Amino acid sequence: MRMTRMFGKTLRQDPAEAETASHRLFLKAGFIHQIASGVYAYLPIALRTIHKIEQIIREEMEAAGAQELKMPSLQPLELWDQTNRATAFGPNLMRLKDRRDREMVIAPTHEEVVTLLARLSVQSYRDLPMNVFQIQTKFRDEPRPRAGLIRVREFDMKDAYSFDADEEALDLTYRRMLTAYQNIYRRCGLPFMTVEADSGAIGGKDSHEFILPTESGEDLILFCTNGDYAANVERAASRRGEVPKEEPLALEEVHTLGVRTIQELADFLSVPAQKTLKAVFYVSGGEMVFVTLRGDLEVNEVKLNNLLHGENLHIATDEEVKRAGLVAGSASPVGLKGVKIVADTSINEGGNFVAGANREDYHLRNANPGRDFEPDLVADIAQAAAGQGCPTCDGILDSTKGIEVGHIFKLGTFFSETLGAHFLDQEGQQKPLIMGCYGIGVGRLMAAAIEQSHDDAGMIWAAPIAPYQVHLVALNADNPEVALQAEALYKDMRDAGLEVLFDDRPETAGVKFNDADLLGLPIRVVISPRTIKASEVELKLRSGGEAIKVPQGEALEQVKALLAD
C-alpha cells in the first residue's frame, strides 16, 4: 500500500478525547473514528489487523472441529422473553420496533438463535458432538463505553457454541476449545494468562478467561508464584493466615466511643484486625442480608451474589439499614433477629472476636460463632488478595491487572431445556443438549495488544497481527534515484509475498520516521540518497535495537530473515 493513496491519515497532535494508550494511538494513527459513544468505524489499516486476528481464529476454530455460520443481528424480542434474558440483560439489550410495530432487539449475543438452529439440526446422539461458530457484530447498550475499543457498544465477536450428549463429552469439547484459545493468542504473538473465572448466574461449573496482563486492564488476576493457579479476583480462592483456635471466653461489653471503622476498633482495643468481625449490609432480591467476615478481609460481591442466587445485589442504603433496625458501626450478628446472616468461613478460624453490640458506641469482646450467634449460611465470600496463600499449593499469591480478551463457559442445559433442543440417546431417551460457549472480542483483542505493547512514540505490533510487516520509507521520494530503487524494492518485496506499507509521500524525514514509529510495523526499511551513495539499505526493528545497514542486493533476503525470527 502506498501512503499517498491510503484512506485514513495520521494526526500530528494527540486527540484530546483519548486517555488510554490504544485509544489515543488508534485515533492518532488513523485506525478508527468514533461515530457515537462506543460506536466506531474501522479504517482500512485497522481492518487489516482485524482480518488477521479473525483468520487465526477461523483456522484454530476449524482445527478444533467448529464450523462457521452466520446468524441475524436483528431478532424478535419474543425469543429473548422465552429465556427471560430480556430481563437479565435489562437496558443493555437494544430494543427497537419494525414498521409493523413488532418489537425487535439487536442481538447482544446469540445463544437463543443457535439453540433454535441446533434444535432443527441435531436430533440424535449420532449428530453429536456438534460445534459451530460465528464472527459477527453484536450490540450491548453499555452504561459507560470507555477506553476506545476496550469497552464499546457495537463490537465484533467470535462466539462458538458446542453441543454434546453428556458431561464427559462436554469436558472433552471444553478442553479442546481451551487449547484452541491458547493456540490463538500464542499465534497472535501475545503474552496471555489462562485464569479460572466466575461463570455467572446461568453458567455451569467450569469457566476460564484469557487475560492480557497490562496495567490499564479492568480485571484483577490473582496467581500463584509457583505457577499452578490463576484466577480472576471475582472467583479466586485463597488461604488466609493461620489463626489458632481459642477456648471461648465470657462475652464482655466494652464502651467504644466514636469508633466506627475496623481500623479504629483494632487500634482502640489493641487487637489485630483479624480478631474482629466486620459487618456489611446488603440487599439481595429485596431482602436485607447481614454479612459478616473477619475484619482483615473484604467481601467478594460476586461470590456473595452466587451464594444468594439473588438479583440486584447491592450495598444497603442508609435508609434500608435504618429500616431494618441495624446500627452501622456497631452492628453485630450477636442477638440479631429477623435478618438473614451470611458468614465467611474465616469466622471459624480463631475465635473470641470483637463484634458490634448492636448499640451505638459499644462492642462485644469474645464473640464466638455457634455459642453467641448462628449464621444462616457459611461460605467462602471473601476477596482473595496478593500475599495470601495459594489454594492449591503452599505458594503465595501475587496479583496483576489485565484485559479480558476471551471467555469460555460450560453452559449446561439452560438454553436447550428452555427452548426445547433435545436429542435421542442410544436408549431412545429424549435429553436436552449440553452446551458450551466460547467468546473472543476481536476489536478488544486488537486494542489490548497495543495496551500491552507500545511506547511513547507509538504502537509496537507483534508481526502476526501487524497491519503490514514492512514499512518502506523513501526519503526524498522525489529524487529519481531514490524513487527508482524504492519502487523496485517495493515490487520485489510484494512479489516475495511480503505485506508492505510504502511511504512514498513528499514529506520530510522527521515526519516519516515519526509516522513509522507511530504505526509500529515490525520492520522499517529506509532508502535515501545517503543509502544509495553507500549502495546500502537501512533496516530497523520497531521492537528495539539499532538500525543495521545491509548491501542493496541483500535487502529482501535480510528482511525475510528478520521476519522469520
Place this chain on the structure above:
RNA sequence: CGGGGCGUAGCGCAGCGGCAGCGCGCCUGGUUUGGGACCAGGAGGUCGGCGGUUCAAAUCCGCCCGCCCCGACCA
C-alpha cells in the same frame, strides 16, 4: 443513574457583550531535505441545537442534545 469536565475550521486550542482568531494540517508557487523544515500567497466556520435578555450574543439566562473522565453497572 450519581459526581466532575467539555462542545468555536479536519485536529489541538484561545476569545467570554461590539467585524470569528491562533497553532498544526490542507491548496498554489519557491527554497529545503536523516527525527514533526522555511518563505510568500490562499481555501476552509449554521461558534452543538432551540428559545430568551439586549441597540448588539460564540460571549449573559433557560431548556435540550452530544462527548470525555470517576463511580455504579458489566456472560
